Amino acid sequence: MTKKISSKKSKVTKHKTVHKKEKKHRKPKDKNAPKRSMSAFFCYLKARRDGLKKEQPSLSNTEIISKMSDEWKAFSAREKEPYNKAAEKDKERYAREKKIYEEKKKRQSKEDKGKEASPKKESKVKKGPKTVSYTHLTLPTICSV
Secondary structure, eight states: OOOOOOSSOEEEOSSOEEEOOOOOOOOOOOTTSOOOOOOHHHHHHHHHHHHHHHHOTTOOHHHHHHHHHHHHHHOOHHHHHHHHHHHHHHHHHHHHHHHHHHHHHHHHHHHHHHHHHSOOOOOSSOOOOOOOOOTTOOOOOSSOO
């Protein structure tokens, strides 16, 4: 009896075979890409965190975040307005930086394609492997007989 070999990893259970999904590989993050814009909530977190830590230094990070999120939920639209404006400003900053980044990336890819399109000219004289002859050298004798 021959076994079938499959590329998928599978697990045989009592009633049926379950196939595991293969992990999708993410493409690596470009370190030169601009940072994404912050939402109004994150602008609020950034502004409020230090003040809350000074008010209640005994709170852990998770407690601080949950407390700030409860405060954010309780805010009216009028109280959220300055943070919404800050978020809009940050969106504009991101759009501006992304546009510059994309233009730079296009320019770079065109330059790379241009380099690939023009291959190096090969010299007419083909060079073989370098060999060195040591027949003309005389080695000193260490022991005399």
